[in-house]
Amino acid sequence: MATLALFGTDNLTIPQSLQEAVEHGEVFTRGWVVELILDLIGYTPDMDLCEVRLIEPACGAGAFLGVIASRVSASCRAHGRTLADASGAVRAFDLLDRNVELSRAVIARTLQGEGWASGEAEQIAADWVQQGDYLLQPQSEHRADYVVGNPPYIRLEDVPDDRMAAYRSACRSMSGRADIYIGFYETALRSLAPGGRLGFICADRWMRNQYGRALRRLVTRRFSMDLVLAMHDVDAFDEQVAAYPAITLISNRSQGPAVAADTTRLFDAARARDFADWCQSGENERIETGAFKAARLPHWFPEEESWPAASPARLAMLEDLTKRFGLLEDPRTGTRVGIGVATGADKVFLTQDANAVEFDRLLPMAMVRDTTSGTLNWSGTYLVNPWSEGGDLVDLNAYPRLASYFNKHGDALRKRYVAVKQPHRWYKTIDKVDSRLTRQPKLLFPDMKLTIHPVLDQGRLYPHHNLYFLVSDAWDMRVLGGLLLSKIAQAFVEAYAVKMRGGTLRFQAQYLRKIRVPDPNAIDQSDKVALAEAFDRRDVEAATEAALRVYGLTELPE
Numbered sequence: 001m002a003t004l005a006l007f008g009t010d011n012l013t014i015p016q017s018l019q020e021a022v023e024h025g026e027v028f029t030r031g032w033v034v035e036l037i038l039d040l041i042g043y044t045p046d047m048d049l050c051e052v053r054l055i056e057p058a059c060g061a062g063a064f065l066g067v068i069a070s071r072v073s074a075s076c077r078a079h080g081r082t083l084a085d086a087s088g089a090v091r092a093f094d095l096l097d098r099n100v101e102l103s104r105a106v107i108a109r110t111l112q113g114e115g116w117a118s119g120e121a122e123q124i125a126a127d128w129v130q131q132g133d134y135l136l137q138p139q140s141e142h143r144a145d146y147v148v149g150n151p152p153y154i155r156l157e158d159v160p161d162d163r164m165a166a167y168r169s170a171c172r173s174m175s176g177r178a179d180i181y182i183g184f185y186e187t188a189l190r191s192l193a194p195g196g197r198l199g200f201i202c203a204d205r206w207m208r209n210q211y212g213r214a215l216r217r218l219v220t221r222r223f224s225m226d227l228v229l230a231m232h233d234v235d236a237f238d239e240q241v242a243a244y245p246a247i248t249l250i251s252n253r254s255q256g257p258a259v260a261a262d263t264t265r266l267f268d269a270a271r272a273r274d275f276a277d278w279c280q281s282g283e284n285e286r287i288e289t290g291a292f293k294a295a296r297l298p299h300w301f302p303e304e305e306s307w308p309a310a311s312p313a314r315l316a317m318l319e320d321l322t323k324r325f326g327l328l329e330d331p332r333t334g335t336r337v338g339i340g341v342a343t344g345a346d347k348v349f350l351t352q353d354a355n356a357v358e359f360d361r362l363l364p365m366a367m368v369r370d371t372t373s374g375t376l377n378w379s380g381t382y383l384v385n386p387w388s389e390g391g392d393l394v395d396l397n398a399y400p401r402l403a404s405y406f407n408k409h410g411d412a413l414r415k416r417y418v419a420v421k422q423p424h425r426w427y428k429t430i431d432k433v434d435s436r437l438t439r440q441p442k443l444l445f446p447d448m449k450l451t452i453h454p455v456l457d458q459g460r461l462y463p464h465h466n467l468y469f470l471v472s473d474a475w476d477m478r479v480l481g482g483l484l485l486s487k488i489a490q491a492f493v494e495a496y497a498v499k500m501r502g503g504t505l506r507f508q509a510q511y512l513r514k515i516r517v518p519d520p521n522a523i524d525q526s527d528k529v530a531l532a533e534a535f536d537r538r539d540v541e542a543a544t545e546a547a548l549r550v551y552g553l554t555e556l557p558e
Contacts, residue, residue, distance in 0.1 A: 334473025482531030
């Protein structure tokens with residue numbers, strides 16, 4: 001963990017631009033949301049709160065600290081403590097002097113309202129709140145049983161280069177275009193004592209995007225993701241912000257049971273208490289009200305690449321299938337997902353002229369338009385193929401018509417990056433052609449579709465790069481096609497994939513690989529027949545009905 005001493009405080013002054021960014025990035029949390037977070041992590045007055053340590057990394061104007069002070073006050077009275085006993089129970093930080101003063105005033109005012117003398121209330125406020133950069137504090141300042149708060153929303157470009165370098169050195173998960181809040185998560189998690197808990201309300205984009213990958217890896221390897229409560233439509237802050245917030249609870253322990261929950265605009269203080277009561281009761285695997293939906297999961301998802309987004313009930317189903325079934329791509333069954341050939345110059349390499357070059361240099365290509373009906377209807381497109389059966393570039397001297405064709409388009413081919421990098425191989429496609437793939441039965445998937453759309457190629461064509469393919473040594477491709485035509489396969493892709501405007505999904509390899517499937521030898525013959533026939537008829541409902549039996553499900557949750 002980096003410290004201020006490591007970087008030198010003189011070189012890390014807070015410029016006006018960063019102060020303005022911090023002020024702009026301040027989003028103040030409503031009191032009832034703070035109460036909910038504290039209830040969920042178990043920071044309650046019935047505990048002796050003087051015996052534990054809570055940290056708030058970016059206290060702002062004191063939205064969390066007022067509620068915390070009230071709970072510490074009640075705890076002191078319940079356990080016969082003086083207020084001075086709570087001097088070390090809380091530490092809060094903020095970059096701005098103005099916020100430090102505001103937070104101290106909130107604490108003092110709250111404690112005085114609880115009947116404590118003004119002098120001791122002001123002393124506690126001074127002890128608790130410090131001006132400083134939480135991400136660069138000495139490690140000894142970080143130890144905590146609880147870390148709570150609403151990390152700041154500061155754009156990367158608003159942070160001076162020297163301070164950003166210090167942040168990146170201190171917080172290894174802040175890679176790429178990571179927002180500042182990624183560093184707050186990492187620093188807070190590493191500070192937790194065994195069994196300690198983090199409770200943040202923060203943007204949830206890190207759970208799925210690229211810059212959150214290192215943080216997801218840290219969580220899945222060392223901590224327990226206990227709860228995710230999405231609050232995208234809830235008025236959780238004093239001002240309207242488009243932040244896609246969620247409450248996340250993470251513990252310093254091995255992964256245990258988790259709760260996935262979502263809310264509607266009706267979620268308010270009263271409904272928050274109902275939700276907390278349900279969470280703490282341990283009863284009912286699922287609950288659905290007009291204000292929130294929630295489901296208990298045996299554990300959280302183990303992947304670091306991306307965590308799924310779906311309704312709580314559907315997340316529970318996906319977690320169950322993840323636990324019980326293997327991945328679609330599996331070396332034991334020879335099942336592999338890939339993408340078709342990218343040429344870097346389709347106008348040159350693709351042709352419908354069967355006489356353009358020597359016939360054995362024309363490779364029949366499967367295009368997206370060939371898959372539209374659900375049955376492969378070849379449109380007559382060829383790849384002008386520079387690759388031999390063995391995977392080497394052919395000698396153009398052996399193919400005079402091919403040489404003439406490529407030389408005719410030489411300017412366009414030589415301008416490509418791949419040709420500039422390897423000028424002696426100027427006529428290669430970006431991807432090498434694997435001649436074996438043409439002859440293999442395979443399922444083809446258009447890159448962009450509203451619904452999953454597997455199409456069978458019996459082994460005649462080579463896929464273009466806008467098509468993903470699936471081959472297998474063990475599966476009957478019609479049976480697998482029926483399984484992948486089902487709404488269960490669709491549910492996996494919907495949970496992980498990028499959704500385009502209008503609801504179009506990207507059926508890319510990384511999302512297809514998330515699908516879980518049974519062992520092909522474990523499927524009853526009658527179900528195999530049902531899946532294959534549903535695939536032939538393009539009958540999604542029949543495919544889903546058969547898939548539910550195969551997966552041991554009674555229904556597909558919405």
